[in-house]
Amino acid sequence: MSQLITAELVDLDLSAATKSDAARSLAERMVSLGRVTDLDGFLADVAAREAQMPTGLDGGIGIPHCRSTHVSEPTLAFGRPPEPIDFGAPDGPADLVFLIAAPDGADSEHLTILSSLARRLADPEFTAALRSAADPEQASALIRGDSAPDTRAADEQLQEPSEPDPGAAPSGQEAQQTAPQGADPAGPEPERPELPEQPQEPRTTGAGAAPSEPFRIVAVTSCPTGIAHTYMAAESLERAAAEDAADTVLTVETQGSAGFQRVDPAVIAAADAVIFAHDVEVRERERFAGKPTVDVGVKAAINRPAELLREARDRAERGEHPPRPAASAPMDAGAAQGDGFGTRLRTWLMTGVSYMVPFVAAGGLLIALSFALGGYEIAGAKSVADHFVWTEVHSWAALLNQIGGLAFGFLVPVLAGYIAYGMADRPGLVPGFVGGAVAVQIEAGFLGGLVAGLLAGALVMAVQRVGVPAVLRGIMPVVVIPLLSSALVGALMFVVVGKPIATAQQAMTDWLGGLTGTNAVLLGLLIGLMMCFDLGGPVNKVAYTFATGGIASADPGNGSLMVMAAAMAAGMVPPLGMALATTVRGSLFTRTERENGKAAWVLGASFISEGAIPFAAADPLRVIPASMAGGAVTGALSMGFGSTLRAPHGGIFVVPLIGSPLLYLVAIAAGTLVTAGATLLLKGARKQSPEVRSSPAQDSAEPRATAGV
Numbered sequence: 001m002s003q004l005i006t007a008e009l010v011d012l013d014l015s016a017a018t019k020s021d022a023a024r025s026l027a028e029r030m031v032s033l034g035r036v037t038d039l040d041g042f043l044a045d046v047a048a049r050e051a052q053m054p055t056g057l058d059g060g061i062g063i064p065h066c067r068s069t070h071v072s073e074p075t076l077a078f079g080r081p082p083e084p085i086d087f088g089a090p091d092g093p094a095d096l097v098f099l100i101a102a103p104d105g106a107d108s109e110h111l112t113i114l115s116s117l118a119r120r121l122a123d124p125e126f127t128a129a130l131r132s133a134a135d136p137e138q139a140s141a142l143i144r145g146d147s148a149p150d151t152r153a154a155d156e157q158l159q160e161p162s163e164p165d166p167g168a169a170p171s172g173q174e175a176q177q178t179a180p181q182g183a184d185p186a187g188p189e190p191e192r193p194e195l196p197e198q199p200q201e202p203r204t205t206g207a208g209a210a211p212s213e214p215f216r217i218v219a220v221t222s223c224p225t226g227i228a229h230t231y232m233a234a235e236s237l238e239r240a241a242a243e244d245a246a247d248t249v250l251t252v253e254t255q256g257s258a259g260f261q262r263v264d265p266a267v268i269a270a271a272d273a274v275i276f277a278h279d280v281e282v283r284e285r286e287r288f289a290g291k292p293t294v295d296v297g298v299k300a301a302i303n304r305p306a307e308l309l310r311e312a313r314d315r316a317e318r319g320e321h322p323p324r325p326a327a328s329a330p331m332d333a334g335a336a337q338g339d340g341f342g343t344r345l346r347t348w349l350m351t352g353v354s355y356m357v358p359f360v361a362a363g364g365l366l367i368a369l370s371f372a373l374g375g376y377e378i379a380g381a382k383s384v385a386d387h388f389v390w391t392e393v394h395s396w397a398a399l400l401n402q403i404g405g406l407a408f409g410f411l412v413p414v415l416a417g418y419i420a421y422g423m424a425d426r427p428g429l430v431p432g433f434v435g436g437a438v439a440v441q442i443e444a445g446f447l448g449g450l451v452a453g454l455l456a457g458a459l460v461m462a463v464q465r466v467g468v469p470a471v472l473r474g475i476m477p478v479v480v481i482p483l484l485s486s487a488l489v490g491a492l493m494f495v496v497v498g499k500p501i502a503t504a505q506q507a508m509t510d511w512l513g514g515l516t517g518t519n520a521v522l523l524g525l526l527i528g529l530m531m532c533f534d535l536g537g538p539v540n541k542v543a544y545t546f547a548t549g550g551i552a553s554a555d556p557g558n559g560s561l562m563v564m565a566a567a568m569a570a571g572m573v574p575p576l577g578m579a580l581a582t583t584v585r586g587s588l589f590t591r592t593e594r595e596n597g598k599a600a601w602v603l604g605a606s607f608i609s610e611g612a613i614p615f616a617a618a619d620p621l622r623v624i625p626a627s628m629a630g631g632a633v634t635g636a637l638s639m640g641f642g643s644t645l646r647a648p649h650g651g652i653f654v655v656p657l658i659g660s661p662l663l664y665l666v667a668i669a670a671g672t673l674v675t676a677g678a679t680l681l682l683k684g685a686r687k688q689s690p691e692v693r694s695s696p697a698q699d700s701a702e703p704r705a706t707a708g709v
Contacts, residue, residue, distance in 0.1 A: 007137045011080070022081065026099040027046070037072055042071065053299070055087055217272065218253070240306040263287075279298050356411055368650070374397025375397075423457025426477070427464070431482065434486045446546075460481055520642075521636045528573075547560075563639075568607050569671070572607050576668070578596075578627075581675075596614045643658055652665075
């Protein structure tokens, strides 16, 4: 394996004004060494990671990083800009910039190296030595661990910003406290060809000679990429525990990309408190249930570890022993701290929708195929369990129709059940499904499923907060919670909220059935805009769910079928428009985008809106407005032409099932032309720059066709 960093990957005079400029400059060095195969593709992955959470750290450090298919081997580039660059750190801009590139399929050995480096970034002597490094060779040797920091130079730099602390320990003792575990502060470190091994193994840190009853804390750290912040948070917590004047024993489990080694159950059982510092779901969280818990984002552990240790101690002393972790719902575990109710509500609803969509696709396509084989009257056929003739097409059509109908029958219960699951984890499933089934029975439809899921989740969350004797805790999730919540949700849906919702659902169905003229065109325009706004995101899903909810009934009206047709047509436009644009004027696109354009023909024709995501990620201010313009035209034309569709998916493969199919294809073609034309106009109006042109490194790279989904 090549060295993680060499002198060629170090720029001690990084000429960049913004974080994107810094990432591009350092990434170009990786491209020149063959470590990155596609500059723009890699930078898009870096930007996507940056959008999840700022990568600036206290202490003047910026650490943009990502895992990418465009990285051939783990690589680190380091830059030192003359003027600090803002990476979103609370204490200001960064004068040390590290760009970490990991292959999408990096093995544990490579990720171990990267995680070990991340731990060293928490060492102030290490960062001070990098600030004083005189040449790229010296800086790269420091980062690789081939040479130890010059503690005298580091101490001088550390003392420059402020007066020395009169109560500080002598330099030798201070170095003993702050040096990484296993390092010798008095002299050079032993030779470490690949940095310390297995950083993901749980590590225990204590303060001096522990008394008979130390305060024990177990911490779990994790971040979306699992490369940098995960291990920096662990290192910060360990240092704070080692320097804590109180008797604190800390064990950290790092759940990184290289996997994780579980903390011994006996250590968890003996722990007095738990700290979760995470931005993704904590894996196997139930192991820590019942312990006083501090639950924060991963950067809180990096920036204020001592405060988290004190908070954990305070919660334990107050006797806070929750019956379950505060944010145990699967969709909440990775929620950013401070997310409001609106954001959480949207996440819960999208959880239900994401589980519902496969039932919609399977059931809807089966029903559509049955109509193609046997006509619309096949819906009234006898049960195939009583009458089925193997050689009759009519029997096969009836079979497909009845299987599809059963799959469609799960649509509302699955929606309600998984909304409740997103709110309250597995205990929410039973009352959610029961409430959804009641919604089907009283004909409350899609709206009834939404309300039933929210009711079920809220009731389960309320029951979970009730303190119960220890002897009853074992039967709560198996007997008590399902019994009480199902009874309450069922009663509310049957006799309180169900009938008003059913009335509203019928009113919406009647309104759709009566849509004509201008009203229909305006609704189609709105659906087209929503389908193309975020290309498979929440807004797209809202429009798609509205459309599929309308055709979920046994006898959908003509208006509902028109809405479904408009939604699918508009959703096909963005990838088709990008494919056409790359074909007509490929010089405006990078080599990777031209390759993605070939795949986008198939994805768009198959109604996979996500096929346009690679283009939107690279140039959102031009691609998204162009896509919305084309989608609005297609949606409006489809509704104006009166095209109908009984299948919720399928793209051009279900055109024979569409009412007015030729006009429907005209609507799609018109929207595709508008999107392609707008994209070329917007891109062509921009002055050509290195960001648009393919670099020599890109043009020499092997083509990579990606599906973008």
